[in-house]
Amino acid sequence: MVPHPRDPVPDPSEARDLLLNGETKAGAWLRPIVYLGRNPISLTGAVLTTSSAFTIVTFWVFEIVLGGGASRYPYGGILFYLILPGIFVVGLLLMPAGALWRRYRLLKRGELPHFYPRADFRHPMVRRAAGLIGFATIANVLIFTTASYQGVQYMDSVSFCGTTCHTVMQPEYSAYLNSPHSRVACVECHIGPGASWFVRSKLSGTEQVFAVLFDTYPRPIPSPVTSLRPARETCEQCHWPQRFGGNILLVKNHYDSDEANTSESTVLLMKVGGVDARGPAGIHGHHLAAGVQIHYIAIDAQRQVIPWVSYTDASGKTTIFRSNAIKATQQQLDQGQHRLMDCMDCHNRPTHTFQLPADGLDQAIQQHYISTDLPYIKREALAALQASYPSRQVARERIAQALENFYKTQYPQIASGKSAELAQAIQTVEGIYSRNVFPEMHVTWGTYPDDLGHTNWPGCFRCHDGSHVAAGGESIPNDCSTCHDILAMSEHNPKVLTEIGMQ
Ligand code: HEC
Ligand code: HEC
Ligand code: HEC
Ligand code: HEC
Ligand code: HEC
Known part of the structure; x- marks a missing residue:
């Protein structure tokens, strides 16, 4: 067994020597950094951090000049708000990790010098290196805080929650867009104010990311959501039911x-x-x-x-x-x-207001998207919506065929004379189907009960x-x-x- 080598003991004469030679305190402090930093791990870290920092800052400049836009592209957002800052942080961590690793290796081999070779501050290159390290540290702290703030904001955005895991969230996102809360961010109801629910949501969010990666998420996503924050803590940020509503x-x-x-x-x-x-x-x-x-x-x-x-x-x-x-x-x-x-x-x-076929049609007719000049349109559209189809694509094709055929065979004069109304009706009916039926998520008519009322559900x-x-x-x-x-x-x-x- 080799005796365990001891850490270098600073020598008072060396310290005097430093001052004699005009080396500042900062210079002394820089010695181990310069010496231990020379290793492949730290250098890789430095390259990762610098290049990602450069890309992130360039991206910010573009965002400012072009007035924001990356968050409109779900994967662009993931790249710029999550992956690049992630690489940036990994780089930052690699730098000290490499130095510690080098120190450990030298220590083990008994090669750790008693005194780190001095960084001569009279040398312009050393001065520049020191300046650069100081500047980089300040810049990194700024970039890190801004990027983490942006990352959190991005993860709280509707486009991240609603469109990143496209298939999984498609039913909820589509129904949300068609609801009174379509301008309220997902996180207002799903996380709400305060730190503790924020942390909980990020933990369960991590779980969900794995569920999507490994394809283990439930279809349909079950409701009620048992881990939902008590509604009064979220809804009452905006609505106050004790206020008399008449x-x-x-x-x-x-x-x-x-x-x-x-x-x-x-x-x-x-x-x-x-x-x-x-x-x-x-x-x-x-x-x-x-x-x-x-x-x-x-x-x-x-x-x-x-x-x-x-x-x-x-x-x-x-x-x-x-x-x-x-x-x-x-x-x-x-x-x-x-x-x-x-x-x-x-x-x-x-806000996830899925409709039943009859209600969807009634609403569309009332809003004149479907013309009542088309005979039996309610009955025919209802039948087309209620039929079962293997996919959304096939559904759209067959809904169009069914309605076109009906009017061509039963009301040829309507099919030709009111072809614009018919086309609009077909498009609307297809839309009702697409907003409510998602075979991939096993979401179909009535999957999610609506408890406000008593006509369709108890x-x-x-x-x-x-x-x-x-x-x-x-x-x-x-x-x-x-x-x-x-x-x-x-x-x-x-x-x-x-x-x-x-x-
Ligand atoms: C106005 C508040 C509100 C907003 C905004 C909101 N949600 Fe919800 N969401 C709810 C409530 C309440 C439930 C729970 C329903 C239940 O437990 O029956 C829910 C349930 C869900 C579910 C579980 C499946 C289901 O339909 O019950 C998912 C997934 C979901 N929301 C995703 C989202 C996404 C994605 C967004 C943003 C695009 C969003 N939510 C915006 C209130 C909201
Ligand atoms: C016992 C059932 C019930 C509970 C509990 C309930 N509501 Fe209501 N709420 C209703 C009904 C019924 C209406 C009438 C509107 C309708 O039927 O569409 C309504 C209407 C509303 C409206 C619309 C009022 C308007 O002036 O347009 C808001 C907003 C609302 N509720 C928010 C809340 C919030 C927030 C809570 C929880 C703190 C809550 N409600 C709890 C049944 C309920
Ligand atoms: C960030 C604010 C905000 C939060 C949080 C919020 N709402 Fe709303 N809510 C609104 C706004 C704004 C409207 C009005 C939309 C409109 O009239 O176009 C609204 C409308 C409503 C209505 C009337 C809908 C209608 O058909 O006219 C109900 C009911 C309602 N909210 C219930 C809830 C419930 C339940 C929650 C909690 C799960 C909730 N809201 C959370 C902002 C919010
Ligand atoms: C979980 C059970 C439950 C559900 C669901 C529920 N209620 Fe109630 N409701 C009660 C209870 C309990 C009372 C108090 C009964 C009493 O006054 O003795 C009550 C009282 C009421 C009253 C006052 C009755 C009175 O005394 O004049 C109204 C109005 C009412 N509910 C409306 C609704 C509406 C509208 C819905 C559906 C949107 C609803 N409730 C859903 C349990 C419920
Ligand atoms: C506990 C409260 C409550 C009681 C009791 C109640 N209703 Fe309702 N009713 C509601 C609510 C809530 C709605 C839904 C309003 C909405 O759609 O926003 C509703 C909706 C309706 C509608 C409209 C359905 C539609 O979509 O056209 C009818 C019709 C109706 N009720 C009839 C009745 C009749 C008849 C009774 C007596 C047997 C009755 N209700 C008892 C709460 C009640």
Whole structure:
């Protein structure tokens, strides 16, 4: 065994010698850096850092001159905001790592000099080298902080979240673009303010990157999202349900499957409420006012089956409601999902609003993208949308064929006389399909239930079905006027709309 070599001990005479020769403190400090830095690892690090720094800075100049644009190209963003800064940091780390490694090797071989050869500061080259190292260090700190700030901003951008992993996020991204929140960034709802959720999201994000790389992600992405941040911490950054919202008039237009595509409207006065001088009022107030707490147990993964509900009102009184329609065992209740009700239990599709085929068509007809001058267009388009197709491409082709054939054979004069309307209708129907059906992600009509309402899914009636009864016999109210006044129900040109000047 060779005796373990000791670290060099500074020699006082050497120190005096330094000063005698006019070497500054900085010069002394520079000695080990210059000596140990001469190794392939550190040099590679220096090359990586310098070249990536150069590219990054050039890119910034372009961004400033051209007014931003890289983030418009998803992979450009990844390259400039994540990969290049990554290389830059790896280079930075390699430099000291190489020096330490060289020191370790020399130490092991007993070749570490007692005194690092001096860097003679009177020599202009050494002075320049020192200046360069100092300048590079300051520049690197600046580049590093700017790049990490930009990297975080980029990872929080809609284009990164929505389009980078194209196939995976395509359903959510498409539905998002077609929603009231299409100008709200993904991270406003999925991360929200504060550091702890930021860190959590980056950790789970890393997991997701691996899931995409190794193709182990679930199809469809399951909902509800069990790790979603409690909605009140995110939604309430912008909306405040305790604020009294009064009543909202909702007009729901539907179109029949007859030749004329007859319109019918339902007019509802939604009692949104909130909190007023007398306390909780309406829909928002009764579930969300200060002090009110509704807990429930769902016994299925999608939270559609709710046999047990507990209600604590604003005065602190708690009532337990049990469903006499759903027979759940104690074991099912114990193992079910226990949840405190929040925005998500009604607005579970605030932005990923997938449509059902009939609703998509009704909306398009109402907005005149599909003309009611095309006989039976509602019926035919609905049939075309509901058929099953192997891929989105085939779907588009067959939807077009089906509608063209129908009018060519049944209404030849329409096919030729209203060909522009027909073409626009076909394009719109294809669009409805493309926004809602994603075979690669196993997302099809109705994959994601919408809990706001009760016509297509149980929604409010998961609890308000009249079968949830308390020990005293009272039930969660389900009278039709509990939540809305029905001003018109499936009427053609309802009188109420004429009266208030809406028709
Ligand atoms: C207005 C708030 C909001 C915005 C903005 C938003 N999301 Fe969501 N997202 C939600 C909520 C709420 C859920 C959970 C739905 C549930 O649990 O049933 C969700 C669920 C999801 C899911 C799970 C699958 C599903 O449909 O339930 C994915 C994936 C997703 N969001 C991606 C995105 C992406 C990508 C963006 C940006 C392009 C985005 N979200 C923007 C609120 C939002
Ligand atoms: C960053 C701000 C922001 C956040 C966070 C946010 N919203 Fe919104 N929300 C808006 C804006 C802005 C509108 C109005 C859009 C419009 O009218 O075009 C809106 C509209 C709505 C509407 C009315 C939709 C309609 O059809 O008119 C509902 C409901 C809603 N948000 C629910 C939610 C829920 C639930 C969450 C939490 C998951 C949430 N919002 C998070 C900004 C936000
Ligand atoms: C018990 C179910 C329920 C809960 C819980 C709930 N909402 Fe609502 N909310 C409704 C209904 C119903 C409407 C009426 C609009 C409609 O039906 O489209 C509405 C309307 C809204 C609107 C639109 C108001 C307007 O003036 O246009 C916003 C915004 C909104 N809710 C946000 C929230 C937020 C944020 C939360 C959570 C803090 C929340 N809601 C919790 C059922 C609920
Ligand atoms: C998880 C169960 C649950 C769901 C889902 C739910 N509610 Fe409720 N709701 C309750 C409970 C519990 C009460 C309080 C019952 C009472 O007053 O005794 C309540 C009360 C109400 C009230 C006040 C009734 C009154 O006393 O005048 C309204 C309005 C209401 N809910 C509307 C809605 C709407 C609209 C939806 C769907 C968008 C909905 N609720 C979904 C559990 C639920
Ligand atoms: C617990 C609250 C609640 C109760 C009770 C309730 N509804 Fe509703 N209803 C809603 C909500 C929420 C919507 C959806 C509004 C929207 O689409 O934004 C709705 C929508 C509707 C629609 C419109 C559907 C459409 O798309 O055209 C009709 C019709 C309707 N309700 C009828 C009734 C009738 C009839 C009853 C009594 C049997 C009833 N509702 C009881 C909350 C309720």
